[in-house]
Amino acid sequence: MKTNNFMEVTFKAISINESFARLCVAGFCIQLNPSIDEIGDIKTAVSEAVTNCVVHAYPKHNGTITLRCEIENDIIKIVVKDQGIGIKDIDKAREPFYTTKPSEERSGMGFSVMESFMDKVEVEHNGDKGLVVTMYKQIISSEKQVGNA
């Protein structure tokens, strides 16, 4: 994918940075003139991906999360990468309601929400350490949406 613009930020995998990550991506997307609904979809999907890293990737210490956004025409690509313990069975983890921590009142719907709110979601091993979640969404700018109404 040829990029028109990109940004990348690395931060500590702690829960207070979830809202930072959401706002960071939302701020970067503004140049595509998204609708409020599209921004909401993106913020929710980013929150799910970052929460997965915070909760599951680093059970023994607080590692880091790298968040990268790329814009190609009207498509936003968001990459959330960690260097944690990874997931053995990615297909299983993507199933709705699957959680390894039911005692912590977790819904197991993180990947399902990402898939529902974005156009495409890819989950891959980050080499031999951690996970890479890549999400794509086409932004139909709010001007076009008003024009089509």
Place this chain on the structure above:
Amino acid sequence: MHIKSKLYNKTLYVLLCGELDEHSATHVRMTLDNIFSNGNFNQIIIDLSELEFMDSTGIGVLIGRYKRMKNRNIPIFICNPSKHAEKIFKMTGLYEIMPKIV
């Protein structure tokens, strides 16, 4: 994240204000459990009109409270969800256990 509550006619009204994610989840769980443990009420209405953000962590928090109240035969209802909260509720089937009221 702020939580307000009031008791009226044996109904406990709870207003969630702010952002419900992994960071605020522990505080929300503890506060709701504390509010739910006091008072004479036979149903709970959770108002989400002031909830600015929620991801699937919120579903876990709500289902956890539902399980606790189910043991006491106290139903919980949801009102005023945002469009995004509604989308998550419909996906997860939350309304089947916590019906939406208008």
